Amino acid sequence: MRPPRAFTRETLAGWAGVVGTLALLAGGLIALLAREVTYGVFACVLVGAAGIALWMWAAPDDLRAWLAGRPTRYGTTSVLVSAVFIGAIAYAYVLVDRANITADLTAVQRYSLNAPTLEVIDQLAARGFRVRIVGFFSRARLRQQEAADILLRQYEAAGGDAIQVQYIDPDEQPDVAALYGYQPGYDGTFMLTLLGEDGTPRPRSTIQADGQVGTAYFTLYLGGANERDITTGLKTVASAGAFKVYFTSGHGERDLALAADTGISRLFVSLDGQGIAVASLSLAEVDEVPADASAVLIVGAWDDFSAQEVERLAAYLERGGRLGIFADPPLIEAAISGAPGNTFLNADSPLNAYLWDEFGVRALDALVIETMPELVNGSEWLPILNTIAPHTIMSDVRDEPIHTRFVRPLQITDLPTERQNAYVREPLLYTSAQSFGETALSDFVEGRIAYDPGADLPGPLLVGVTVRRQLEFQHEVQPRLVLIGDSDIFKNEYVKQVPGNVYLWTDILDWLTGFADAITFTPVNDPTLLKLAVSSGERNTIAVITMILLPGAVLLTGGVVWWYRRR
Amino acid sequence: MHSVRVVARRELAQYFTSPIAYLVAFAVLVLTGWQFNVDLAQRVGSQPPDGAAVLGSFAFFTLFFAPLLTMRLLAEEAREGTLELLLTAPVRDGDIVLGKFLGAWLYYTLILGLTLVYQAIWLAITTARAYALTPELDLGPVITAYLGIWLFGGATLALGLLFSALTENQVIAGFLTMSVLFILWLGDYAGSVVQSRALAQAIRELSLQAHYATSFLVGVIRFEDAVFFIGVITAALFVATRVLESRRWR
Numbered sequence: 001m002r003p004p005r006a007f008t009r010e011t012l013a014g015w016a017g018v019v020g021t022l023a024l025l026a027g028g029l030i031a032l033l034a035r036e037v038t039y040g041v042f043a044c045v046l047v048g049a050a051g052i053a054l055w056m057w058a059a060p061d062d063l064r065a066w067l068a069g070r071p072t073r074y075g076t077t078s079v080l081v082s083a084v085f086i087g088a089i090a091y092a093y094v095l096v097d098r099a100n101i102t103a104d105l106t107a108v109q110r111y112s113l114n115a116p117t118l119e120v121i122d123q124l125a126a127r128g129f130r131v132r133i134v135g136f137f138s139r140a141r142l143r144q145q146e147a148a149d150i151l152l153r154q155y156e157a158a159g160g161d162a163i164q165v166q167y168i169d170p171d172e173q174p175d176v177a178a179l180y181g182y183q184p185g186y187d188g189t190f191m192l193t194l195l196g197e198d199g200t201p202r203p204r205s206t207i208q209a210d211g212q213v214g215t216a217y218f219t220l221y222l223g224g225a226n227e228r229d230i231t232t233g234l235k236t237v238a239s240a241g242a243f244k245v246y247f248t249s250g251h252g253e254r255d256l257a258l259a260a261d262t263g264i265s266r267l268f269v270s271l272d273g274q275g276i277a278v279a280s281l282s283l284a285e286v287d288e289v290p291a292d293a294s295a296v297l298i299v300g301a302w303d304d305f306s307a308q309e310v311e312r313l314a315a316y317l318e319r320g321g322r323l324g325i326f327a328d329p330p331l332i333e334a335a336i337s338g339a340p341g342n343t344f345l346n347a348d349s350p351l352n353a354y355l356w357d358e359f360g361v362r363a364l365d366a367l368v369i370e371t372m373p374e375l376v377n378g379s380e381w382l383p384i385l386n387t388i389a390p391h392t393i394m395s396d397v398r399d400e401p402i403h404t405r406f407v408r409p410l411q412i413t414d415l416p417t418e419r420q421n422a423y424v425r426e427p428l429l430y431t432s433a434q435s436f437g438e439t440a441l442s443d444f445v446e447g448r449i450a451y452d453p454g455a456d457l458p459g460p461l462l463v464g465v466t467v468r469r470q471l472e473f474q475h476e477v478q479p480r481l482v483l484i485g486d487s488d489i490f491k492n493e494y495v496k497q498v499p500g501n502v503y504l505w506t507d508i509l510d511w512l513t514g515f516a517d518a519i520t521f522t523p524v525n526d527p528t529l530l531k532l533a534v535s536s537g538e539r540n541t542i543a544v545i546t547m548i549l550l551p552g553a554v555l556l557t558g559g560v561v562w563w564y565r566r567r
Numbered sequence: 568m569h570s571v572r573v574v575a576r577r578e579l580a581q582y583f584t585s586p587i588a589y590l591v592a593f594a595v596l597v598l599t600g601w602q603f604n605v606d607l608a609q610r611v612g613s614q615p616p617d618g619a620a621v622l623g624s625f626a627f628f629t630l631f632f633a634p635l636l637t638m639r640l641l642a643e644e645a646r647e648g649t650l651e652l653l654l655t656a657p658v659r660d661g662d663i664v665l666g667k668f669l670g671a672w673l674y675y676t677l678i679l680g681l682t683l684v685y686q687a688i689w690l691a692i693t694t695a696r697a698y699a700l701t702p703e704l705d706l707g708p709v710i711t712a713y714l715g716i717w718l719f720g721g722a723t724l725a726l727g728l729l730f731s732a733l734t735e736n737q738v739i740a741g742f743l744t745m746s747v748l749f750i751l752w753l754g755d756y757a758g759s760v761v762q763s764r765a766l767a768q769a770i771r772e773l774s775l776q777a778h779y780a781t782s783f784l785v786g787v788i789r790f791e792d793a794v795f796f797i798g799v800i801t802a803a804l805f806v807a808t809r810v811l812e813s814r815r816w817r
Contacts, residue, residue, distance in 0.1 A: 558589020
């Protein structure tokens with residue numbers, strides 16, 4: 001039987017040294033994790049120092065021998081050499097990490113930037129734009145952040161000074177995230193912001209909680225980390241200023257700056273938010289429509305355009321201009337509000353006559369009356385637009401309702417002249433079959449609403465039409481026209497609460513200006529993304545090969561080897 | 568290098584004369600075969616083929632069988648006393664460590680090579696058929712995934728060899744290796760557990776999966792990921808050599 005070990009002074013010193021060393025290590029670890037000197041760290045340091053001091057005091061010879069001993073000398077050297085070696089490897093890793101070298105071996109270069117993207121980046125740099133792509137990734141999404149970074153670091157590398165990439169943890173930096181437009185549900189997604197000269201995000205117009213127009217960072221929501229969305233965002237920024245929309249003024253048009261329900265400030269904000277320049281245009285004061293006009297819009301004019309103004313518009317359209325007219329019915333609004341009468345596009349209007357002669361479309365002096373208002377709107381003059389013609393513009397609207405108020409019917413020529421034949425007239429919106437067009441507007445103002453089979457227009461009525469060149473004239477300039485029999489459709493009151501109206505507005509603008517085509521990025525076709533087709537018989541054969549034959553062969557070989565070696 | 572070759576060949580031969588190695592290969596093939604068939608069933612009619620998918624599972628299985636391959640490398644020699652004989656032979660410590668590692672890595676490579684049968688099946692399905700809309704197998708991710716899993720396996724084996732050098736008990740060596748590999752695997756999800764983002768990022772940098780799943784497995788070679796695995800292998804072998812060397816002065 002072994003005698004019990006005596007508890008000597010050296011034993012105590014040895015244990016004190018071990019406890020002291022462990023306490024110091026624990027203190028260092030806690031400080032590293034907590035990133036501050038807590039009471040725990042302080043206590044560990046105290047215990048550690050006391051333990052080491054006790055060791056040094058109680059067994060100085062032991063300490064001296066340990067320090068000068070062979071294991072200590074060799075061990076220390078070994079640990080130091082290992083630490084330096086691992087440090088060198090870590091340093092090399094950091095250097096390579098910063099070098100950002102990536103090879104994409106996918107067949108369609110899925111994780112590389114395509115040529116159109118590189119062109120956009122060049123355009124950005126050439127035009128002096130600087131953008132910041134901001135990714136919102138909380139701690140829990142570190143993995144997604146790393147996956148996204150494969151693509152994002154290429155944007156950063158290709159963009160040089162033009163593109164910065166920044167990741168924000170919305171949990172740790174909620175204020176910064178909010179500045180860039182972070183909202184719940186955006187974790188794991190990206191925003192794009194345009195930077196100013198000083199490197200800070202540029203401001204843009206926005207609608208504040210009180211409905212007024214204010215400013216915030218210029219941000220564009222990109223969505224996930226894919227080349228299509230990010231490049232589309234970059235193209236949007238790159239095209240900033242390349243598109244300019246003029247709103248006519250001087251005829252009682254709706255006010256772009258008016259934040260009230262009757263204003264159209266939300267249209268201005270939506271254009272500004274996409275980087276489309278907006279300007280006012282008084283045709284009476286200029287010789288011609290400016291050459292940089294991507295489109296001219298007439299929204300809710302009350303006074304008709306003079307012959308001279310019409311000539312300027314006609315000259316603009318002959319150059320391939322794009323015109324959008326949103327016209328309210330005559331008399332009605334004026335009669336209700338007590339304002340002077342609405343004469344825009346009335347029967348003897350020069351502009352209406354030009355539209356008819358040139359394009360074969362015109363506005364009628366009538367008001368759409370809904371005979372079954374109880375179905376949807378509850379008012380005779382808020383017609384149901386339940387017949388939507390197939391048209392590019394209506395692709396986004398789909399089944400979304402569109403709200404209108406006091407709508408004016410339109411007419412398309414049945415027998416186009418040779419000149420009118422150069423154009424395609426495509427219906428856009430119809431009212432319901434139960435509606436009719438009241439032509440006796442004075443009767444309506446006096447409260448007499450009745451369908452007069454002889455004079456009034458039977459429904460469904462055309463209230464929206466587009467005009468473009470015939471295909472055989474594609475080599476010539478391409479004027480385009482959109483005529484809608486209502487301007488309330490785009491006023492703030494509707495735009496802020498009716499998605500259908502917003503889609504209609506953006507699609508009309510895209511159709512007129514070509515903005516969406518200019519910013520849309522189409523990735524290459526990927527033949528590896530077709531769906532797999534395997535018959536059940538083939539699957540059974542594969543299962544037998546992979547789960548029985550192959551493992552069985554390996555097991556059999558092992559068995560033979562084992563049996564052979566036993567012999 | 569000659570001594571490295573000799574040691575490596577001896578180790579590889581030991582794998583092939585031991586039934587355990589065949590059982591490991593059998594288990595790996597059954598598991599990956601099951602995974603391959605599950606993946607195939609899920610893709611039919613809904614997704615394109617992905618040759619790298621089965622290698623994602625292979626990486627996970629590596630956590631279990633790499634310790635089985637390495638736990639005996641040095642621990643068994645130390646327990647049976649043959650290590651002392653080896654150390655007295657005219658062979659450098661580093662050559663012993665490197666030779667044993669290469670032997671294990673070669674065996675791992677052979678097991679990995681068996682999974683090429685799945686790629687052959689994918690190619691048979693996608694190219695040797697007359698359907699007009701048959702998807703093509705993207706070989707890029709397959710190549711990068713094999714390169715990645717090979718490096719991944721090398722790193723796990725090097726760590727296993729290090730733990731085998733630290734103890735004479737094979738079970739402890741195997742258990743420690745498996746524990747550390749699990750921690751390094753789960754480190755990829757550190758952000759969901761650790762409250763400090765900086766610490767979570769630091770842990771992820773050490774995670775084996777983080778350097779494989781988001782790059783090699785999807786068809787991308789990030790140079791730093793390759794350097795990470797090579798670095799882990801080099802560091803682990805270097806430290807294992809120092810540990811072996813310490814037997815001379817302990």
